[in-house]
Amino acid sequence: MYVQGKIKQILGERGLTQAKLAELANVPQPFISRFDNKVNQNYNIDNLISLARSLDLSIEDLFDIEERPDKRMRMINKKIKETIQ
Template identity: 45%
Template sequence: MNLQIKPRLNEILTERGMTQKQLSELSGVPQGSISRFDKNSRHEDIHLFSIAKALGISVESLFEIVVITE
């Protein structure tokens, strides 16, 4: 079983009418780190928890997870 995991942060922010800058201010996570997470290039665990807490959602909700069976 393989998993395909991609961030949903841009989708979540769009649904809420928020910007990365607003999320940065709310979560205490630098805007650059939020941008890197959203591009799926890099993230730190503590930032994921801070972002999820600021948005009032679970860490798992920050991702789209697809199970690939072959």
């Protein structure tokens, strides 16, 4: 499970709809619906940060980082941490 599956899981656990999450995070609803696509995409980091904050999670909580310990994910994780500091 990567970010796509994680968002879907969180929505289910919290009983949220995509529309409600988009409203809470102040992001476009199509941004949320992209997570159902199952295709790895480039996501806007600012929107991911808004998403995490609206769910009271860290940005890392949106990702299953342990499942992708490759170099690319380490770079992404580093960029995310730099962005939110």
